[in-house]
Amino acid sequence: MIMGFFRKHPQIAFVLLAALLLALPFLVGAGLGKSWVRVLDFVLLYVILALGLNIVVGYAGLLDLGFVAFYALGAYVYAWLASPHFGLHLPFWAVLPLGAALAGVFGVLLGTPTLRLRGDYLAIVTLGFGEIIRIFMNNLNAPVNITNGPQGINLIDPVAFGGFAFAGTHTLLGLKVSAAHLYYYLFLAFTLATIFVAMRLQDSRIGRAWAAIREDEVAAAAMGINTRNVKLLAFAMGATFGGLAGGLFASFQGFISPESFNLLESIMILCMIVLGGMGHIPGVILGAVLLTVLPEALRHIGDIQRAWLGQVVVDPADLRMLLFGAALVLMMLYRPEGLIPSRQRKREFHAEDSVAEQEQASLYDARG
Amino acid sequence: MDIFVQQLINGLVLGSIYALVALGYTMVYGILELINFAHGEVTMIGAMVALAAIGLIMGAAPELPGLVIVLGGVLVAIPACMLLGFSIERLAYRPLRRAPRLAPLITAIGISIVLQNVAMLVWGRQYIAFPPLLPQGRHEILGAHITDLQIFIVLLSVAIMLGLWFTVRKTRLGRAMRATAQSREVAELMGVNVNTVISATFLIGSALAAIAGVMVSAYYGLAHYYMGFMLGLKAFSAAVLGGIGNIAGAMLGGFLLGVVEALGAGYIGDLTGGFLGSHYQDVFAFFVLILVLVFRPSGLLGERVAARA
């Protein structure tokens, strides 16, 4: 009934949603504690990351397991240009686009050699790329100190508008506003922009081309789609959002190290997409929200253990990846289309045998 | 000491281990066209189970000779890994045989993460030392050192590979495997029980992985819940280098990759004027993988010429 009301009056729904999003950090801060405002910030960051990877995996059907490399690149670019590490302190509005653009360029560079590869090879190669980047981050501290190795880079400048830095606590209009609150609004703006771009791209000439190569690359090429460019475009777009999120992360956290950009991070972002529903924006958002909030909630498992067993037997942080892995397997086995799938994906994963066989047969045709 | 010969020896030893793991990838790929992402973790579980068993045997009968204790560990690890590999195929891959390609790949990644984290919960985050049970003799050859353990690893690997080669070429099971790899449908029509063949493939691959797991932990003197990841990736690279799906290729690729890696690690410092050091060893496998996939996706011995578009 409520949904029906909102459907009839979309303006009211819109206003309510906007009010909720604006008030959310204060509601959460008051209800759950200050640490949850930071969780909220991370939720938004992961929504950006997941929507970025979704362009590559969900739209174009290219399984990229090295996505975190672009996240890392964005973060390191930000750290290099706005921290005491090189003594540079450029403003965020210059650094952030630079990091995102550089990540996009790297997306094309890394994408190029993988273009001829079929899905599963692509996954391994991108995974290899991710690892290479991580190995370099870990070791490029000597003889020239570029990344400061495993210690990472510290004291990264917070985002600042003129003299107003996103650090400490400000009092605005009589409200006490912490840095976490300020970053929430900044991230919210970027998240909404990302959602907007992702939606527009999906429903466009480019989006149709991506869907076509995902469905049947040979047929897409035979219909005049330059599969090479269209795939590279997907890599570039995804990487750009990864780089953007990386820059935001670096400024928000004030500290980065290779530890934050390991393979598991890539897999967690992939997990968000799979869990929510590949290619479907609301699904991907839901996946990002769930997988960011659940691990936080999991921390309470530690408290429960202490209360019941007198000690912490299993560290909840250790359980996190285990549950992610299990979730990937169970989702693929029982609900491959995700929690809230797009119409299209649901059909793909529940295609009748005949369609699967046709695909198989046509594959052989292409090989000749 | 001659660095070149020394690195060559180290490379061949590592390479023989890569080859054993690579065989598991290549056999499964040949038959199912699936990258069994969890195979590296099966290797890790093999090392872990063997070490646990070795610990138990040492506690119960410390007077046994070291080699017998290690053998005992291997004999426990092999069936454990076979059961694991068999279950993975039955529970995670078989139901998805008709699903889109992305689906089994994602399950494979999921299984891999689950195994890693289960191992971490059971055996902890710390490195586990491999007890000094094996002969420690060192020999000098062409200005380099080679240990008893290294000789043993290479000889055993070669023997196992010859055994596998014979199985695939000369036995009924081997014939059924080759037929299934050619065409699952036709093999089925010819009366081959394809499911049995697939299960057998996973069993054999997992047994090899168990042995390789023990070898690698004995060689480095330690085991760790995360060891399977890198080992698996390198072995996969070796399989691709040799031509995935091709058994002889996996063996060749394993040895080659081991040598490339050892020589690369030995000389990268000189090549880059000291800019990059031997801690970049792990990068070589990926570069080899990427180069092969870009320039010769069929690998060295691969027969299928068609690009995997």
Next chain:
Amino acid sequence: MTALLTVENVTKRFGGVHALEAVSLTVQAGEIYGLIGPNGAGKTTLFNCMTGLYTVSAGEIRLEGHPLHNRKPHQIVARGFARTFQNIRLFANMTALENVMVGRHVRSGAGVLGAVLRGAGTRAEEAAIRERAQQLMAFVGLGRKGRALASHLAYGDQRRLEIARALATEPRLLALDEPVAGMNPTERRQMGELFQRLRDAGVTLLLIEHDVKLVMGLCDRVAVLDYGRKIAEGGALQVQQDPAVIAAYLGAA
């Protein structure tokens, strides 16, 4: 009449196997040209060479003088040469209309910026794409089925949809790979009518068939392939009576 497509001494080897051996032929603008031959004669291989899915081992293929051999499929489509597939290759999980809209890709230009900003130009282009796609759906007789999923269409409709999708790329030459395979006589007659209407609309047709009788009433000229060689070419009647063709089809050789 002018030559639209010229194929000169095209050879294609797979390993040691000669799939095509110095095949030459010329398709005139405005005609319906048939390419026939027994199964395995190399018809689809020639198609794949012409449309850029295979590289040729030797020889040349030109469309109005522009070389097509060893060009990428999308470049060939852009030149005005589209195709369908023997075993229908639609984008199964997209709607019928979306399938045809994909075909407009090569005749439209909105990029990322256009997609995101969606200015007047992009909106107009999208509207034009949709309208053209709907016209083509109507042209092939699927006017009311735009919203159906491609995979849910009946077999014959899927064939028509593939033709509409190919037409969306605005080809001057349309190559159809066994377009009436598996159809009953009524459906075949309707498809034949569609081909005539296509020709009237100015599209030259290149038709692969292995059933000789079928192409006879339809094609202006026919070439016969056998074991990768062209064994005959000419008017339908003339080819039908060619001893080499009869031998090839009866397996008497």
